Amino acid sequence: MALHQTDRGVAAPYDDVYAMPVSEHTLPKYRMPEAVSDPRAVYALIHDELALDGNAAQNLATFCTTWAEAEVHQLMDECLDKNMVDKDEYPQTADIESRCVHILADLWHSPQGASTMGCSTTGSSEAAMLGGLALKWRWRKRREAEGRPAGRPNLVCGPVQVCWEKFARYFDVELRQVPLEPDATGLRPHQLRDHVDENTIGVVAILGVTYTCDYEPVQEIAAELDAIQADTGLDVPVHVDAASGGFVAPFLHPGLEWDFRVPRVASINSSGHKYGMAPLGVGWAVWRSADLLPGDLVFRVSYLGGDMPTFALNFSRPGGEVVAQYYNLLRLGREGYRRIYRAASDSARWLGGEIAGMGPFTLLYDGRGALPAVSWTLTDPAGTGFTLYDLTEQLRLRGWQVPAYPLPPRRQETVVQRVLIRHGISHDKVELLAADVRAALARLRDGAGKPAPHQPGFHH
Template identity: 75%
Template sequence: MALHTVSSSAEDTFTMPLSERTLAKHRIPDVESDPRAVYQAIRAELLLDGNSSQNLATFCTTWSEDEVRRLMAESLDKNMIDKDEYPQTAEMESRCVHILADLWHSPARRDTVGCSTTGSSEACMLGGLALKRRWRQRREAEGGPADRPNLVAGPVQVCWEKFARYFDVELRQVPLEAGATGLRPGQLRRYVDENTIGVVAILGVTFTCDYEPVAEIAKELDAIQADTGLDVPLHVDAASGGFVAPFLHPDLTWDFAIDRVSSINTSGHKYGLSPLGVGWVVWRAADLLPDDLVFNVDYLGGSMPTFALNFSRPGGEVIAQYYNLLRLGRDGYRRVHQACAETARYLAERIAAMPQFALLYDGDGALPAVCYTLRQEQPFTLYDLSEQLRMRGWQVPTYPLPADRQDTVVQRVLVRHGVGRDEIALLADDIEHALGRLSSGTTRAPRQPGFHH
C-alpha cells in the first residue's frame, strides 16, 4: 500500500518549531524560520495592541480604503528622497504642494515652495528653521546681535518645545486666560520683541480642539509693527485644521489670504486622511525659504535639492495623499468631515445631558471633536473614568490644561473618518454606565449570568 506524505505547505503553522518557543527578544536567532510561522507569531503578538478605531485620543488616520493599501504595498521600494530614480513620485509630491498652496490661497500658487515630511512635527521644525534663519539674516543686516532668538506661541504641541530645545530658541509660551481655549491677540505685546523670530498660531489646539483666531492675531501683529516697527512673521500650525477649515469653514480667514502668514504646516495623516507618515509645509512665496537651508545632493543618480530633517523615507504616504486629493476632491473632503462634525455634535449633546460634565468645546466651528471637564467636585476623577472606559477598549485621554489653567482637568474625544455614529453612541452609553458605577462607588462591572454548553 502506498504511503502518502502531507505537503509542508499544509503544515499547521502553530506546530512549526518557531511556535514551540518564545520569540527572540535580545539575540538574533541562529537559524531561519518558516515565513508563515513568523507571520502568525508576530500577528498574534500584535493582537495585544488596542483597537485603533477605539483610540479616541489620536488625531491620526486609522481607516483607509483598499486602493490606498494597494498603492502603499506597490510603493514599498520607492525612496521619496531619490527624485532622479522616482521622478513621478517626486512629481506627485510637487502636485500636492501646489494643490495645498491653492487650497490655502497662496498668491504664488504655481510658483510657491513646500515639501512633504514624515508628519506635522517635522514640518513645524522646518517652518521654525526658516523663521530663525530669516530673523538672523535680518538682525545681522541691521547690525544687531542675533544670539537670543525667541518664538511666541500659546498652548502648543510638544513638537514646538522640541524645536526650541533642539535649535536653541527660547519658547515663550503664553499662558491661557480664564475661559480661553488658546492664544488671544491681546496677550502678544507682553511677549514680542526684537528677538522674536515669529509667532505661531494654532488651527486646532491639541488640548481643546478649538481654532485660535489667526486673523485677529495677525491684526495685533500689524498694530505692534505700526507702534514699534517690529515686523514679526506669523506661522500657522494647521496640523489638524489645515485639512478641515477649507472644507467645513470656507469663510474663515486664517491662511495665506492674510499677508502676515509666511508659512503653514499640516499633517496629511490626520484629517488629510492619509496613512501614517506624511506631513506638509508650504511657504507663502519662494523667497521666504532661505536658500542656504536647501541642500543639493548628487550621489543618487542626479543632482537634486532636499530640505528635511531626515533623508531616506518611503514615498507611499505621499502617493496615498495624492490619491486622496484626487479621489475625494473638495466635495468628498467636505462630506467626510461634515459627517465627523455631525457625529461630534451628537456626542456633545449626549455629554451635555450628563449632569457631571461641563462642555469646553462642543464640536461646532473647529475640529470634529468634543472636550469637557467635570462640572463640580465628584466622588471620582476623569482619570478614574478613563480607566473604566479602557476596560471596554476605549482610549479617552485625560490631562490638565496648560498654564495658567492647570487646575482644570479635561477629557477629549476626537471623531475621525471611520468612527461612525453607532460607535460613538456605544461610547456615550459606556460613559453613562461608568458614571453610574463611579458615582455609587461600585467600580467593578456587575457579574453577568453566563451561558455554559
C-alpha cells in the same frame, strides 16, 4: 554541513504554523536567532502579539488616520520600494509630491500657488520644525544686515504640541509659551504685546489646539501684530500650525481667514496623516512664496544619480504615504472632504450635547466652529467623587481610548477629556461610546468602578 541541513527548523508546507519549531519557544527579544524559520509561522506569531494592542478604531485620543480604503493599501504596497528622497530614480513620485504641494498651496490661498515652495515630511512635527527654522534664518539674516546681535531668538506661542518644545530645545530658540487665560481655549491676541520683542522670530498660531480642539484666531492675532508693528516697528511673521485644521477648515469653514489670505502668514504646516486621511507618515510644509524659504536651508545632493535639492530634516523615507495623499485628493475632491467632515462634525456636535446632558461635565469645546471633536471637564472635581482618569479607566474596559490630561500652565489644575471624530468613526460608534460613558458614570457613582486606593488611575 550537508546542503539539506541548511534549512533546519523550516517545516514542511503542510505543517500547522503553531506546530512549527519557531512556535515552540518564546520569541527572541534580545538576541537574533541562529536558525531560519518558516515565514508563515513568524507572521502568525507576530500577528498574534500585535493583537494585544488596542483597537485603533476605538482610539479616540489620536488625531491620526486609523482607516483607509483598499486602494490605499494597494498603492502603499506598490510604493514599498520607492525612496522619497531619490527624485532622480523616482521622478514620477517626486512629481506627485510637487502636485500635492501646489494643490495645498491653492487650497490655502497662496498668492503664488503654482510656483510657491513646499515639501512633504514625515509628519506635521517635522513640517513645523522646518517652518520654525525658516523663521529663525530670516530673522538672523535681517539682524545681521542691520548690524545687530542675533544670538537670542525667541518664538511666541500659546498651548502648543510638544514638537514646538522640541524645536526650541534642539535649535536653541527661547519658547515663550503664553499661559492660558481663565476660560480661554488657546492664545488670545491681546496677550501678544507683553511677549514679542526685537528678538521674536515669529508667532505660532494653532488651527486646532491639541488640548481643546478649538482654533486660535489667526486673523485677529495677525491684526494685533499689525498694531504692534505700527507702534514699535517690529515686523513679526506668523506661522500657522494647522496640523489638524489645515484639512478641515477649507471644507467646513471656508469663510474663515486663517491661511495665506492673511498677509502676515508666512508659512503653514499640516499633517496629511491626520485629517488629511493619508496613512501614518506624511506631513506638509508650505511657504507663501518661494523667497520665504532661505536658500541656506536647501541642500543639494548628487550621489543618488542626479543633482537634487532637499530641505527636509529626514533623508530616506518611503514614498507611499505621499502617493496615498495624492490618491485622497483626487478620489475625494473638495466635495468628498466636505461631506466626510460635515458628517464627522454632526456626530461631534451630537456627542457634545449628550455629554453636556449627562450631569457632571462642562464642555470646553462643543464641536462647533473648529475640529470635529469634543472636549470637557468635570464641573465640580472636588465634589463629584471620581476623576476623569477614573472615567478613562472605565472606558478602557470596553476598549475605548479616551484620554484625560491636565491643561497647560496656569490652568494645569483643570483636567480635560477629549474625543476626536475622524474618518471611519461612524455616528453609530459615537452613540455606542455615549452609552458606555453613561454606564461608566453609573458604576463610578455607586463606587463599583472606582479603583482601590493602591491602584493608580490611567494617566497620560
